């Protein structure tokens with residue numbers, strides 16, 4: 001295996017273009033090194049951590065640009081990010097152990113493309129985007145358009161994500177993420193749910209709801225968002241939200257839970273998470 | 286075979302090594318630098334026996350490549366004692382009999398040290414969450430928690 005350290009993303013793309021065989025980009029490595037341990041060693045490994053900006057969190061136009069090599073531990077300690085996007089930060093903080101948090105990155109979580117990835121529903125609900133760089137130049141892509149199936153992404157051979165962007169939070173907004181696991185730590189979501197919303201007084205003006213582990217990729221659920229918009233999150237709105245979340249996706253039976261259980265939990269989580277996001281949008285910490 | 290030349294600092298000492306590009310930092314520490322404190326329990330980031338501090342962050346050294354250590358500051362359990370004088374965490378782990386086979390202990394020690402650097406007075410819940418990635422098959426954890434709290438109290442007094 002060849003180990004390469006490009007000094008820019010353009011160089012990383014060029015290296016990937018010239019390389020032969022299986023080429024992988026390395027950020028935190030917490031999934032990649034496990035794959036390597038299982039014998040799937042790439043021919044070329046391109047380490048992105050030394051590219052200027054890759055380790056930075058920058059406030060930009062009211063939103064945030066997060067470098068691809070910023071680990072969870074740094075994100076969860078960042079006061080500005082926690083104030084703007086507490087749901088995104090709590091989702092990232094749920095990934096793995098303290099040791100994993102010391103290395104793992106949200107873009108890595110996205111590119112690993114597990115349907116149960118914790119940060120992905122939160123990033124989708126937040127309206128996050130990534131910059132994708134390839135031989136033909138750069139493009140901005142919504143986070144929800146990156147995973148296409150378990151372990152599959154929409155990136156072409158030789159393309160790399162160069163940064164993650166969170167939009168400006170705006171006034172009176174709040175987001176939240178929760179997942180169900182049978183233990184209290186260190187497990188993979190049976191279902192995960194993220195809600196991001198904005199309020200005008202008590203009324204929800206805008207909402208986005210995303211679910212994890214309910215389909216081959218994390219899902220944005222329009223019907224669930226519609227159940228929230230224009231309401232003050234009363235009993236009827238919550239019931240409609242829960243029904244829409246339960247009806248979403250195409251959950252499967254597996255060792256972590258049955259499809260029926262997943263549908264039930266999606267509804268319960270959506271209601272709980274919406275309440276937290278609503279309180280945060282109203283100024284609660 | 287592609288070999289990588291790496292310079293880093295381990296417990297304050299400059300080290301240089303050549304490693305295979307596929308080798309983990311854990312393999313480098315154990316097999317090339319003869320620092321066998323960090324243990325391999327799983328090799329896949331699940332057990333924490335290989336915990337070290339890497340550029341100020343607690344990490345699983347089985348999930349870091351040796352090649353990634355260029356220029357890094359690494360702290361391992363070998364750097365905890367001051368000569369013959371044990372670190373308070375080491376002393377309290379012994380006093381509380383918070384180990385049996387000892388395989389998990391170096392990882393627990395280094396993880397606990399990272400926690401106390403961040404939070405000198407953690408409660409039981411904070412310790413348990415922080416150490417969720419440090420598995421112990423022997424002790425049942427209670428003694429480990431009490432030893433860490435006892436050491437933390439002593440370190441607060443000394444500070």
Ligand code: FES
Pocket residue numbers: 324325326327328329330331332333334335336345346347348
């Ligand atoms: S050996 Fe590294 S976490 Fe188990």
Ligand code: FES
Pocket residue numbers: 383384385386387388389390420421422423424
């Ligand atoms: S003392 Fe044996 S694993 Fe912890």
